[in-house]
Amino acid sequence: MVDVSGDPDLAARLKRREPQAMGELYDRYGRLVFSVIVRIVRDEATAEDLTQEAFLRVWNRAQFFDHEKGALGPWVLAVARNRAIDYLRSADGRMAQQSTEFDPMISPSLFANLEKDIWNNVQARAIREALEKLPPNQRQVIELAYFEGLSQTEMADRMNQPLGTVKTWVRTALKTLRTELGEVQPA
Amino acid sequence: MTCDQLQDSHELYALGCLDEPEQSELRGHLERGCPNCMPRFRQALQVNSLLMASIPLVEPPKRLRQRILAMIQPSRSQASIWAWLWAAAATALLGVAVYTGYDSRRQAAGEFRQMQARLEQVNQILAFLNEPETKTVTFGSQTPVPRGRVFLHPRRGVILFASNLPLAAPGRIYEMWLIPKAGKPLPAGLFQVDRNGSAMHVLNGTVDLSGLGAVAVTVEPEAGSPAPTSTPLFVAGVESGF
Numbered sequence: 470m471v472d473v474s475g476d477p478d479l480a481a482r483l484k485r486r487e488p489q490a491m492g493e494l495y496d497r498y499g500r501l502v503f504s505v506i507v508r509i510v511r512d513e514a515t516a517e518d519l520t521q522e523a524f525l526r527v528w529n530r531a532q533f534f535d536h537e538k539g540a541l542g543p544w545v546l547a548v549a550r551n552r553a554i555d556y557l558r559s560a561d562g563r564m565a566q567q568s569t570e571f572d573p574m575i576s577p578s579l580f581a582n583l584e585k586d587i588w589n590n591v592q593a594r595a596i597r598e599a600l601e602k603l604p605p606n607q608r609q610v611i612e613l614a615y616f617e618g619l620s621q622t623e624m625a626d627r628m629n630q631p632l633g634t635v636k637t638w639v640r641t642a643l644k645t646l647r648t649e650l651g652e653v654q655p656a
Numbered sequence: 657m658t659c660d661q662l663q664d665s666h667e668l669y670a671l672g673c674l675d676e677p678e679q680s681e682l683r684g685h686l687e688r689g690c691p692n693c694m695p696r697f698r699q700a701l702q703v704n705s706l707l708m709a710s711i712p713l714v715e716p717p718k719r720l721r722q723r724i725l726a727m728i729q730p731s732r733s734q735a736s737i738w739a740w741l742w743a744a745a746a747t748a749l750l751g752v753a754v755y756t757g758y759d760s761r762r763q764a765a766g767e768f769r770q771m772q773a774r775l776e777q778v779n780q781i782l783a784f785l786n787e788p789e790t791k792t793v794t795f796g797s798q799t800p801v802p803r804g805r806v807f808l809h810p811r812r813g814v815i816l817f818a819s820n821l822p823l824a825a826p827g828r829i830y831e832m833w834l835i836p837k838a839g840k841p842l843p844a845g846l847f848q849v850d851r852n853g854s855a856m857h858v859l860n861g862t863v864d865l866s867g868l869g870a871v872a873v874t875v876e877p878e879a880g881s882p883a884p885t886s887t888p889l890f891v892a893g894v895e896s897g898f
Binding site for chain 2: 488491492495496499500501503504505507508513516517518520521522524525528540542543546547550551554592593594596597600611614615618619620621622623639640643644646647
């Protein structure tokens, strides 16, 4: 698992545009970022280019990251995933869907106040085990969403299933995964 | 839509793959700082992060680290290119500012349009260079032979910066070529050098980077040529992996 204990200091140094901080960022998250992108695009050469682009985006946007509140790793991973999904969509001719390039969903501010040691606790293993135990249809819709960026409508087309059925699978799968983290109670 | 109606939508929203109208509805809740939806959304970010972080790891190639560090530490020649661009932009802007102080009836409209076009070109080049997908190849060496950089972008085109080029003879002009890995060189535009031997040339349009073998420049008749008629002054090889 990734050691995130130095993330706030690393984020602060990225904000100050220290080049050495970029090296440390890569050393800390490069393998994970590359792995996620390979998983999505299924080609290591392409993943290499996209990993470079993802880190460049992080470098360019680090100034907006609140290093005191934000969880650096999840944000870096979100930037990387979205770059890879954008590539898939352009390759598949699905760019009618809005590019995530300037999508506010990956604004650094959204990752403020996330649990900082998100990857250092047993919940990471629990989520992986829970994913493996999902029924095949539920696991498939999760993978289609996370690693191909399909909407539920697109999933229904791909799986040749009614939209309502797909929504049920997604809802049930996510509820199972959330349970591993402890369901959040509304205000 | 109510918070409860949207409670199962947060993960897909965070992934950017939520259908409408839920996407707009949930965005509205989050933009308002909804006390029910905000904690659910943060949990969704956590679920998403953990899911993605739980996949089997693949070792990246060792060169990737250096590639990433190199892109944020421009070389001296790239820094000088930036200096050139800023100087060109400043000159164009100064020209515009000075022009607007003149009586427009005295200043030729053509000179003003030239300055505007120059500024627009500089803006275009700056945007091109800032694109994350832009690749660079260098050619030449530190000795006074033609040298420079070529910036390649799959959808925006090519930008060539060159120096130490001799002035083309009267009736002659420089022509750039895109040389595919297989096939004949493709004409990629005409340009001249300034009195310092420097040149900047822009080719707009899509470029098949994966099929591109090299970028070259020759001297041709001033109307250009459909195929090279002289030995290239330089050839910048494009490394595989684009």
